[in-house]
Amino acid sequence: MKRSVILICLFALFSCQSKLSQETIDKIKEKKTFWQTRTDLINKNKNTIEYPIKKDTTIGNEKRYNYIYTHSADCQFEIYIDDVLLTNFKGEMAREGGITGGHITNFLLLTSGTHEIKVRMYPPYGKDVFKIGAAVGLTFQHYRDGDFRTTVYDEKMRGEDGIILDHYDKQWVSDKGEYGTPSWVEAHYEPKTPLPLKGLPIYEWRSTFDADVPYDLTGWRNSVNLQKEQEDEKKNIKAELIAEYKKVHEIIKNRDVEGYLKLVKDREELLGKTMYYTEKERKEKIKMAEELLNNSDYELEPLFEETFKLEYQGYGKLVTLLHLADGEGIIRLTNKKDPNENIYLDFLFQRKEKGGKLSVI
Known part of the structure; x- marks a missing residue:
């Protein structure tokens, strides 16, 4: 069962697995042709027009x-x-x-x-x-x-x-x-x-x-094109992104609720505006995050860089890391009572301005 949410637990939650399982290695090998075919298609079909094309509501x-x-x-x-x-x-x-x-x-x-x-x-x-x-x-x-x-x-x-x-x-x-x-x-x-x-x-x-929507938000529309930074300026976006993911992993491992809420602040504010959250709904979301971050039924899986695939979205202005074995998020939690139940934590990063740091949006 897949759930895309968030979670944590220091020793009880952090998996002691020190190396990649043979099962995961085999899955990555099986997916090699898939990823190559997908990458070839993406490169072939690159956009010449970026959307949205704004109109008055x-x-x-x-x-x-x-x-x-x-x-x-x-x-x-x-x-x-x-x-x-x-x-x-x-x-x-x-x-x-x-x-x-x-x-x-x-x-x-x-x-x-x-x-x-x-x-x-x-x-x-x-x-x-x-x-x-x-x-x-x-x-x-x-x-x-x-x-x-x-x-x-x-x-x-x-x-x-x-x-x-x-x-x-x-x-x-x-x-x-x-x-x-x-x-x-x-x-x-x-x-x-x-x-x-x-x-x-x-x-x-x-x-x-x-x-039509009753708002006009910037979001990531004016953010730096990270893909162009990589291609034209030879910036190592993947290394920079991995460093940010390691920070996210530490926040979750340490059950740092305040750190987590700060991490996703821009994303949650954007969601609140587009989904018309009431103050009660905002507080409920914070409470849900706190409960998940302190849930001891799950263990946090370690990060293995050999499983990471760089993925651009938003016409190059957003970036994330996918797991080569299944295409889901690389930060994941496993139910200790039912190993078939996993929580995948998905994050998209942007660079708001030239020279700035990557941040979650």
């Missing part, structure tokens, strides 16, 4: 929640909004084949305007290439004040039927309008562009969509 102070409902079959996938990971479905959790769920996108929509969505699709778990049947569905919608009864579908993105990414050349479209009136359109198939998935080891689909 039309909704005033409405508490709007933008939302993408997803469903999949016979594949693994990652979904990015403006080149920042929204969700993924890969590895052991994808063993059974598909998933259905919804995702609020506000925390990645820093301003109103045109945004980019990117879906990176992979073959089913344990397979090297796609077979017939691989599909990812996306339905774009928004609602207000936390009330799903106010849901409005994005008609530019195929409305309630959504977009289906698969190898078929047509898509089912539901009834439209009111029966017996001129607005009525009976359900039917409409043509669409099929994806050339069969036989491929990876496929990436991109599009844009418009979304």
